[in-house]
Amino acid sequence: MADLHEFYPLRRHNTFGFDVRARFAAHVRSEDDLVAALADPRVAGLPVLVLGGGSNVVLTADLQALVLLMEIPGFSARASETAWLVTAGAGENWHALVCRTVTEGMPGLENLALIPGTAGAAPIQNIGAYGVELRERFASLRAYDRASGTFVELDAAQCAFGYRDSLFKQAGKDRYIITAVTLRLPRPWQAVLGYAELARELHDEPAPGAAAILDAVVAIRSRKLPDPTRIGNAGSFFKNPVVSAAQGAALLAVHPGMAHYTQADGRIKLAAGWLIDQCGFKGVRDGAVGVYEKQALVLVHHGGGNGAQLLALSTRIADAVQARFGVRIEPEPVVL
Ligand SMILES: Cc1cc2nc3c(=O)[nH]c(=O)nc-3n(C[C@H](O)[C@H](O)[C@H](O)COP(=O)(O)OP(=O)(O)OC[C@H]3O[C@@H](n4cnc5c(N)ncnc54)[C@H](O)[C@@H]3O)c2cc1C
Incomplete structure (x- = not known):
């Protein structure tokens, strides 16, 4: 037993x-x-x-x-001509894994520093930050397949990664239990510095090393995001919505200052935090739950509340954004 x-x-x-x-x-x-x-x-x-x-x-x-x-532990690494292949047990702490790979001379994960959680959960929503997504550093994973009762290996194509999305949130939901993840960190390493905020933090230094980038990401995130050990939160609560080029253009005509990013396919990604902020929710408190005062995208639990109260607030926010901008914002965390 x-x-x-x-x-x-x-x-x-x-x-x-x-x-x-x-x-x-x-x-x-x-x-x-x-x-x-x-x-x-x-x-x-x-x-x-x-x-x-x-x-x-x-x-x-x-x-x-x-x-x-x-809580499955484990760390191993091997080098090929073109990459370091690092395998981590599902229970390994993600940030500790990022730090270990950089310290041991296997850079590539530094932009994903300080994301809370485990290595095994990283593929679930294809974690991403500061211009890098997990799928760009992913080789394969090992999982228990509840449908067949066997352990299987899945590669990147089988994981069907998308923006904060994967097989494990879609057709494979509730089917796979990930026990280990193998990352592929390309050699030679190349810095990813496309984010203006990150370049600024590095004082526009032309060739920072991976350790400097890691430190810069940690510094920015520590300033912007609440520490979950001090105030309950799950990071960004809403995904950034992507609208058609036509809807984006119509919104920009009315709101020229609207934060937006044009996608490769012409659609426009909007900043959910900006939309929420415009609706006046930043820093709002509703009993035990509320919106973080420094970042409208983060919902917080001040203590003594429950998940139902938090979801009620999130629906109120999404309804207000929809009424004002005609755009539906969707929660990022999984509701259990
Ligand atoms: C302050 C803060 C900042 C954050 N910043 C970011 C960010 O920049 N980018 C980003 O992408 N995310 C961010 N997040 C969200 C979160 O950290 C990530 O999604 C992380 O990967 C979740 O890991 P976890 O181990 O806590 O997963 P959990 O919350 O425990 O689980 C999340 C989902 O994954 C499933 N799951 C977990 N482990 C496994 C497994 N081994 N096998 C199968 N299913 C599993 C769970 O059932 C659940 O559906 C942030 C969260 C916080 C609190």
Whole structure:
């Protein structure tokens, strides 16, 4: 029988700090732990939910489920002519992995520094920041396929990565439990400095090293984003909406100052934070939940509240943005 915990408190397993319980929880430190937990007769028929660092979920109520707490360790690296291939256990802390690869002379992840959570969750929404997305540094992953009851290897094409999206949020939702991720860090390394804010932080230095870029990303993020150990949050709460070229042009005609980024296909990505800010939500507090005072894209939990209150606020914000701009903004975190 697996080592299962009944009515397990999840407050320390989600960065909003919502106080909900799992009917059963298992600390998964190996693939054997995973198989044992799933096969335990006490959880037969219960839904299965997977948690890494809990930095991209909204827990709205007690979970009548088996919750797998992914803590599988592991780090190995090998070099080929064209890349370093780094494999990390699903439970490895993402930022620690970024720091380790840079320190050990395998740069390429520095733009993704300080994103909370685990290596195993990074492919789920194809994490991205400061001009780099996981898919550009991804080789393959190993996962338990609940449909076939076997372990499988999936490459980048099979993972169907998109903007904050992948197979695991679409056709493969609830099917795969990732146990390890292999990253491909191209050699020779090339700095990615397209973000003006990042270049400024580096004082427009023409050839900064990976460690300097990592430090700059950490400095910017520490200024802009609330530390989840101090105030509950899940980072950006809404995805940036992408509208047609025609709708974008119509909006720009009315709001010339609107933050926007033209995509390769001509569509226009809008800054959700700007839209929310224009609707007057920055710093608004609604009981135990609210909008971060420095960044309208981040919803926060001040303590003593719950996920349902947070979702109610998020709907109020999305409705206001829709009424003013005719654009629907969608939450980024997974609601469990
Ligand atoms: C302050 C802050 C800043 C952030 N900044 C960014 C950012 O810049 N860019 C960005 O992309 N994200 C950002 N995020 C969001 C978040 O950190 C990432 O999405 C991260 O990858 C989530 O990792 P996690 O381990 O906490 O996943 P969790 O929140 O535990 O899980 C997220 C989803 O992944 C699933 N999952 C987790 N582990 C596994 C696994 N091993 N196998 C299968 N499914 C799994 C869960 O079931 C859930 O659906 C930020 C969050 C915070 C709090």
